[in-house]
Amino acid sequence: MKNIAAFIGLMSGTSIDSIDVVAVTFAHKNLNLLGSYSHPMPAKLRAQILSLSEPGQDDVQLLAETDHCLGKLFAEASLALMTQLNLSSKDIVAIGSHGQTIRHQPPGIKPGFSLQIGNPNQIAAVTGCSVIADFRRKDMAYGGQGAPLVPAFHREIFHHPDKTRVIINIGGISNITILDPSSGCRGFDTGPGNILLDAWCQKYTNSNYDDEGQWGATGLYNDALLTQLKNHNFFSRTGPKSTGREDFNLDWLEQQTHLFDLTPADIQATLTLYTADTIAQSIADLAEPIDEIFVCGGGIFNLELIRRLNESLLQRTMPAIHSTARLGLEPNWVEACAFAWLAKQRIDMKPGNVPAVTGASRETILGCIYLP
Numbered sequence: 141m142k143n144i145a146a147f148i149g150l151m152s153g154t155s156i157d158s159i160d161v162v163a164v165t166f167a168h169k170n171l172n173l174l175g176s177y178s179h180p181m182p183a184k185l186r187a188q189i190l191s192l193s194e195p196g197q198d199d200v201q202l203l204a205e206t207d208h209c210l211g212k213l214f215a216e217a218s219l220a221l222m223t224q225l226n227l228s229s230k231d232i233v234a235i236g237s238h239g240q241t242i243r244h245q246p247p248g249i250k251p252g253f254s255l256q257i258g259n260p261n262q263i264a265a266v267t268g269c270s271v272i273a274d275f276r277r278k279d280m281a282y283g284g285q286g287a288p289l290v291p292a293f294h295r296e297i298f299h300h301p302d303k304t305r306v307i308i309n310i311g312g313i314s315n316i317t318i319l320d321p322s323s324g325c326r327g328f329d330t331g332p333g334n335i336l337l338d339a340w341c342q343k344y345t346n347s348n349y350d351d352e353g354q355w356g357a358t359g360l361y362n363d364a365l366l367t368q369l370k371n372h373n374f375f376s377r378t379g380p381k382s383t384g385r386e387d388f389n390l391d392w393l394e395q396q397t398h399l400f401d402l403t404p405a406d407i408q409a410t411l412t413l414y415t416a417d418t419i420a421q422s423i424a425d426l427a428e429p430i431d432e433i434f435v436c437g438g439g440i441f442n443l444e445l446i447r448r449l450n451e452s453l454l455q456r457t458m459p460a461i462h463s464t465a466r467l468g469l470e471p472n473w474v475e476a477c478a479f480a481w482l483a484k485q486r487i488d489m490k491p492g493n494v495p496a497v498t499g500a501s502r503e504t505i506l507g508c509i510y511l512p
């Protein structure tokens with residue numbers, strides 16, 4: 141395979157579960173997924189990222205070292221996929237690297253900022269490829285939330301000329317994109333995706349996540365706790381809105397649950413319903429007819445979560461969900477593909493944000509170029 145003008149997308153999300161890498165081409169606007177690869181995240185690095193993600197636990201030395209180590213790891217992950225696909229740096233136009241978010245503060249009373257680390261210079265030097273990174277801060281410079289950034293990509297590849305589609309991405313945080321043929325593209329974070337389910341599972345089981353939601357399915361949900369969790373002030377905010385570990389984390393969850401006499405499995409069951417129900421409510425709040433709903437992100441593999449989500453949508457007379465695989469893209473690679481596409485947008489000098497989603501005052505070209 142030579143001179144094929146591929147783009148690589150590198151994504152490591154809020155869940156800190158692994159680094160997703162894809163190689164894609166965009167011939168005639170059609171996305172072609174050449175290959176994909178999931179690179180393990182070492183436990184030590186994961187712990188460092190978690191420590192840096194805790195407000196108040198600031199350490200400049202740790203930040204700089206983790207930035208360096210992650211840059212190396214992102215480079216290794218890219219090279220692993222390039223080797224697997226027999227691609228050389230000459231075949232790659234650019235690598236779009238989201239970076240690892242360690243702090244996200246949407247604009248409000250305090251100034252907005254979003255910090256992603258994983259030294260792009262390191263990625264460029266090791267792979268020999270141009271790297272595009274720092275996608276969020278330009279949008280924020282124009283007053284935006286800097287998130288979510290995937291809606292522009294969803295619009296590009298998942299839009300339908302006549303049907304209103306909703307795309308739900310259930311990562312650590314969940315976000316939705318509304319693709320309405322008449323009124324365009326909107327979107328926002330709906331709240332927790334896998335983040336609380338993972339945190340509770342890690343505390344009470346030996347697993348990083350609730351495999352297929354089987355543990356949660358053994359518990360009984362508790363209505364009073366569900367109501368209390370829904371009182372989180374994130375849900376009273378109107379869009380544009382974005383969230384992260386700052387709003388939904390284990391400390392907050394423990395404060396919410398400690399007065400309830402429930403088993404850990406009952407709490408997991410409640411969290412599963414909570415996650416599903418808040419996503420469904422966000423879609424119902426749009427108060428417009430939705431024709432089709434598609435889901436991507438790792439949450440799709442939590443079968444109990446998906447069962448609850450379908451139930452919650454049905455209660456609100458919404459259509460049942462399908463995987464984005466039905467639209468030709470496997471759900472676990474959508475986000476990484478989005479960052480490959482955002483890299484292409486940067487190279488083509490085209491905007492990557494959607495002001496109706498982020499609240500930025502204008503469309504703008506996102507990302508900086510790091511040459512090898």
Ligand SMILES: Nc1ncnc2c1ncn2[C@@H]1O[C@H](COP(=O)(O)OP(=O)(O)OP(=O)(O)O)[C@@H](O)[C@H]1O
Binds near residue numbers: 157310312350352353
């Ligand atoms: N078999 C499974 N059963 C249950 N949950 C799963 C399974 N496989 C993956 N997951 C969930 O998916 C999560 C990873 O999803 P994903 O990679 O989309 O999230 P992310 O890295 O946080 O991305 P984002 O940037 O969208 O937040 C895991 O942490 C886990 O909660």
Ligand SMILES: [Mg+2]
Binds near residue numbers: 152157
């Ligand atoms: Mg992930």
